[in-house]
Amino acid sequence: MIILADLAELKLAFGDLDEAKVYGILDSFVANNPNNDETQKIVEVCQHGMEIVGEKFENGEYFVGDLIFAGELLSDSIDRLKPLLGDGNAVTRGTIVLGTVEGDIHDIGKNIFKSIAEAAGFKVVDIGIDQAPEAFVEAVKIHKPEIVGLSGVLTLSIDSMKRTVEAFKAVGLRNEVKITIGGNAVSDEACRYVGADAWSKNAPDSIKVCSGWLL
Ligand code: B12
The missing domain is CATH 1.10.1240.10 (Methionine synthase domain)
Structure with a gap:
C-alpha cells in the first residue's frame, strides 16, 4: 500500500x-x-x-x-x-511511432509514455528527439503503425507538431493513422490547431485513449 x-x-x-x-x-x-x-x-x-x-x-x-x-x-x-x-509481454495491441518533434530535445515525458505504452502491450517505435516531419513520415511508411505519438514541451513545439501533421497530409497518410500529442505545451486548443486526434499531459490517460482506438 x-x-x-x-x-x-x-x-x-x-x-x-x-x-x-x-x-x-x-x-x-x-x-x-x-x-x-x-x-x-x-x-x-x-x-x-x-x-x-x-x-x-x-x-x-x-x-x-x-x-x-x-x-x-x-x-x-x-x-x-x-x-x-507491467511485463510488456501481453498480446501486442498495435504499433505506435513515437518521437519528440523538431526543435525540441526533451525526452523524459516521451520515455515515460513509451514505458507505459509498452507495459500496456503496444509495440513502440521510438524515433528519438528533435525529429523533422519527414522522419515521422518515413517511420510511418516503414512501420505502418496505427498510432503516431508526437511529444514536445516547448511552446514552439506546437508549430513543429502542426508541420508534422501537414507532412502526413501532403503524402496522403493522414487518414491512415491516429495522431496523439503530448507534453507540457499541449492543450485542447493546441490539438485543434495542430490537427491531431487527441492530446494529453498524462501518459496513463493517453494510453486509455490509444487502446480505445484499437477496439
Ligand atoms: C528537464 C528539463 C530540461 C532538460 C531535458 C532533459 C531531457 N532529457 O528531456 C534540459 C536541461 C536538456 C532542458 C533543456 C531546455 N529547456 Co527544459 N525543462 C525541463 C523541465 C524541468 C522538465 C521537463 C520534463 O521532463 N517534465 C516531466 C515530464 C514527465 O513531463 P512531460 O514532458 O509533460 O510528459 C508527460 C505528459 O506530458 C505526457 N507526454 C509526454 N510526451 C508525450 C507524448 C505523447 C504522444 C503523449 C500522448 C503523452 C506524452 O506523458 C508524460 C508523463 O505523464 C521543464 C519544466 C516543466 N515544468 O516542465 C523545462 C522546460 C520545458 N524547459 C524549458 C526551456 C526554456 C529549455 C531550454 C530552452 C533551456 C535553455 N535555455 O537552454 C532548453 C531547450 C532545448 C530544446 N531545444 O529543446 C522551458 C520551456 C518554455 C516554453 N514554454 O517553451 C521549461 C517549461 C522550463 C521553464 N519553466 O522555463 N530542459
Whole structure:
C-alpha cells in the first residue's frame, strides 16, 4: 500500500533535487510491491516534482545544469519503477511511432509514455528527439503503425507538431493513422490547431485513449 504522506514527501524531495531521499522513498515503495495503478500514481507524483523544478528554474533559483540533473533523476526513477508497470509481454495491441518533434530535445515525458505504452502491450517505435516531419513520415511508411505519438514541451513545439501533421497530409497518410500529442505545451486548443486526434499531459490517460482506438 502506498502512503499519501510519502507521496507528498517524494514530490518535495524531487523539487529539492534530493537524490538520496528520492531513491530512499522509491525503494521503500518498490519493496511494498505496488500494483500498476499505484505505480502510475508514483510516476505522476515524480512528474509533479518536476513542475517544482520548472518553477525554481523560472524564478532563477535553478539553472540549466539543475534541469539536466532533474532529467537524469526522473529517468533513473522511472527505470526503478519500470518493472512494476507491467511485463510488456501481453498480446501486442498495435504499433505506435513515437518521437519528440523538431526543435525540441526533451525526452523524459516521451520515455515515460513509451514505458507505459509498452507495459500496456503496444509495440513502440521510438524515433528519438528533435525529429523533422519527414522522419515521422518515413517511420510511418516503414512501420505502418496505427498510432503516431508526437511529444514536445516547448511552446514552439506546437508549430513543429502542426508541420508534422501537414507532412502526413501532403503524402496522403493522414487518414491512415491516429495522431496523439503530448507534453507540457499541449492543450485542447493546441490539438485543434495542430490537427491531431487527441492530446494529453498524462501518459496513463493517453494510453486509455490509444487502446480505445484499437477496439
Ligand atoms: C528537464 C528539463 C530540461 C532538460 C531535458 C532533459 C531531457 N532529457 O528531456 C534540459 C536541461 C536538456 C532542458 C533543456 C531546455 N529547456 Co527544459 N525543462 C525541463 C523541465 C524541468 C522538465 C521537463 C520534463 O521532463 N517534465 C516531466 C515530464 C514527465 O513531463 P512531460 O514532458 O509533460 O510528459 C508527460 C505528459 O506530458 C505526457 N507526454 C509526454 N510526451 C508525450 C507524448 C505523447 C504522444 C503523449 C500522448 C503523452 C506524452 O506523458 C508524460 C508523463 O505523464 C521543464 C519544466 C516543466 N515544468 O516542465 C523545462 C522546460 C520545458 N524547459 C524549458 C526551456 C526554456 C529549455 C531550454 C530552452 C533551456 C535553455 N535555455 O537552454 C532548453 C531547450 C532545448 C530544446 N531545444 O529543446 C522551458 C520551456 C518554455 C516554453 N514554454 O517553451 C521549461 C517549461 C522550463 C521553464 N519553466 O522555463 N530542459
